[in-house]
Amino acid sequence: MKTADAKKQRTLSAETWRRFKKNKLALSGMIVLLALVLIALSTIVIDLVTDNAIYNNKVIKQNLRLRLQGPSKDHIFGLDEFGRDIFMRMIWAVRYSLFMGTIAIALSTIVGVILGSIAGYYGKVTDNIIMRFMDVLLAIPSMLLATAIVAALGTSLTNVLIAIAISYVPTFARTVRASVLTIKDQEFIEAARAIGASDLRIIFKYILPNSMAPLIVQATLGVAGAILSIAGLSFLGLGIQPPTPEWGSMLSSARSYIREGWHITVIPGLGIMITILALNVMGDGLRDALDPRLKN
Amino acid sequence: MSTVDELIRIENLTVHYETDDAVVHALNDISLSMKKGETLGLVGETGAGKTTLARSILRLIPSPPGIIKSGRIFFEGKDMLTLSEAQMRSIRGNSISMIFQDPMTSLNPVMSVGDQIMEVVEAHNKALGKEEMEKQALSMLEMVGIPASRSHEYPHQFSGGMKQRVIIAIALACNPILLIADEPTTALDVTIQAQVLDMITALKNRLNTAMLLITHDLGVVAQNCDRVAIMYAGQIIELGTLSDIFKRPTHPYTKGLLGSIPSLNKEVKRLSPIKGMMPDPTDLPPGCKFAPRCQYASEVCKQDVPPSYQVSTTHQVRCILAREEVHNG
Numbered sequence: 001m002k003t004a005d006a007k008k009q010r011t012l013s014a015e016t017w018r019r020f021k022k023n024k025l026a027l028s029g030m031i032v033l034l035a036l037v038l039i040a041l042s043t044i045v046i047d048l049v050t051d052n053a054i055y056n057n058k059v060i061k062q063n064l065r066l067r068l069q070g071p072s073k074d075h076i077f078g079l080d081e082f083g084r085d086i087f088m089r090m091i092w093a094v095r096y097s098l099f100m101g102t103i104a105i106a107l108s109t110i111v112g113v114i115l116g117s118i119a120g121y122y123g124k125v126t127d128n129i130i131m132r133f134m135d136v137l138l139a140i141p142s143m144l145l146a147t148a149i150v151a152a153l154g155t156s157l158t159n160v161l162i163a164i165a166i167s168y169v170p171t172f173a174r175t176v177r178a179s180v181l182t183i184k185d186q187e188f189i190e191a192a193r194a195i196g197a198s199d200l201r202i203i204f205k206y207i208l209p210n211s212m213a214p215l216i217v218q219a220t221l222g223v224a225g226a227i228l229s230i231a232g233l234s235f236l237g238l239g240i241q242p243p244t245p246e247w248g249s250m251l252s253s254a255r256s257y258i259r260e261g262w263h264i265t266v267i268p269g270l271g272i273m274i275t276i277l278a279l280n281v282m283g284d285g286l287r288d289a290l291d292p293r294l295k296n
Numbered sequence: 297m298s299t300v301d302e303l304i305r306i307e308n309l310t311v312h313y314e315t316d317d318a319v320v321h322a323l324n325d326i327s328l329s330m331k332k333g334e335t336l337g338l339v340g341e342t343g344a345g346k347t348t349l350a351r352s353i354l355r356l357i358p359s360p361p362g363i364i365k366s367g368r369i370f371f372e373g374k375d376m377l378t379l380s381e382a383q384m385r386s387i388r389g390n391s392i393s394m395i396f397q398d399p400m401t402s403l404n405p406v407m408s409v410g411d412q413i414m415e416v417v418e419a420h421n422k423a424l425g426k427e428e429m430e431k432q433a434l435s436m437l438e439m440v441g442i443p444a445s446r447s448h449e450y451p452h453q454f455s456g457g458m459k460q461r462v463i464i465a466i467a468l469a470c471n472p473i474l475l476i477a478d479e480p481t482t483a484l485d486v487t488i489q490a491q492v493l494d495m496i497t498a499l500k501n502r503l504n505t506a507m508l509l510i511t512h513d514l515g516v517v518a519q520n521c522d523r524v525a526i527m528y529a530g531q532i533i534e535l536g537t538l539s540d541i542f543k544r545p546t547h548p549y550t551k552g553l554l555g556s557i558p559s560l561n562k563e564v565k566r567l568s569p570i571k572g573m574m575p576d577p578t579d580l581p582p583g584c585k586f587a588p589r590c591q592y593a594s595e596v597c598k599q600d601v602p603p604s605y606q607v608s609t610t611h612q613v614r615c616i617l618a619r620e621e622v623h624n625g
Contacts, residue, residue: 187401193356194396195389195416195466205415209406292406292450 019289026285032278033098040095058088060243068261078263080254086267089245093268096240097247098275100161101227107165109219112172117203119173120180131177134170142167143232150238160239164229168222175218179211213287220283224276231272247271303474303506304353305329309367311348311357311530318578322348324530324585326367327604332473335500335507337517339553340527341574346510347397349527350476353508354392355384372473390420393467394476395496398483399459403451409462410447413437416469436465440495457488461495468499475500475507481516493520514557518542523610526550529575529585536611546613548590584615592617 231248233239
């Protein structure tokens, strides 16, 4: 009886956490991401406290005499093509790479979910109008679209975010619409209608929770893609402007020095890879933990 | 016709499913009424239009392709077909609720059963606090014989019979005046069937709810219903009290249905099924819909749709053979 009582007390979020904890891989992914978030936040605080002193002296200060120097005791990740400490730059770059990717995808997920569920649920003309517009967006390569949007709006952090968010909306809208279409004809939706649930309630409490799985996977993959897109835009000079450190632009600019110093390409690459891997395993675990059918 | 305790009256309801290829005549000129607290059994073969009738009452016919062509449905004196969608929503689940056929698929797989019962309460009693709602949901669960401690569990953790109980709890949570049970026991095995039906009947009597029980099991009808309506090809061909239908069946189809039940008392070598198939609802015969299968059919039957004859005050039959019975009796 005691266990039954304990079970009763558990809320949905506690239950999810209990199941998420069991997946050690997902848990380690989350720890890595939490560490990155912590790093990003602490650099922001450091900048505020020291009035950008460390940023100016360590992160963007050039020292051409030492350029392309390999990892050493003083600079554990070595120095880049302008003689800047890669370790410091990697750490200061976390906030742009991680936060911008996440925010951009969060934006496009919200918009995509709303558009996709409206299109899928109401169908007919509504569906056609929304999805044909999405098709138009999809027809343009996302990089080109983002470039065009930034070029039109002007280069700034917000505009890069908006551009990347817009270019990812169609994939989310498509994913959500597809799962809405399969779920809306199931009997429990009709049962919900028979108890007097409104359309909004049906979409948000019945259809969307049932279509979370593909959405979470799509979103975690999307963050990875968005980080790369931001890098691409930075490479074209439309994203984050030098000398501000950002993993993608560090990687792009290091490309031409790969023969002289391997470390300056490998390290930002590893940073991106680890972040994306962490996001993916966490997304996987989250998807399983959120699905009550896969309990235990 | 209208009486004080009349709950719902359906007049000349005609429903079509119109697709590009064909028009399915799902309901043809159905008239029916129910009193408060009574149980009406709706019997018919697969495809006779039973479920369409049930959905029309709640205005839940999938549209397109479903269209209510003509007719009126009065529920407590209000014409349901003229109500707005918002007004309909406040009726669904509140005054009229429905139990679906398949308990396996009628529950939201990612919501705990307690929450699903709370959904109905929440949709219709917005003023209630969260605790009140939870209390009501738990008491509903207890009422259908599920321990309240299981309210945090999900549908996949329940057996089929238990799920159907949860669905019944959802249907009865707002004390509806009319309960539509669409083959509530078809998906369950026989021992559970009896339990679930007994429970529905007991709860229905306790809450004084009227029930429209859709089934193709005449045994279920005999045990639970006050009156019976026999449907065939979208029409009600015979309507009467339990004894009218079982003791004095008049329509050849009803006779055929009763004749195809194995009897416990008599030694029967072979059952006598009704020969032939139900007509294609996209291409119904012009006269009596049953004429092609009817051994008594004459030329008149094949040409004109027979009217409904009032054999006695409670008994209506849509067959010209009944006309003679009216004359004789």
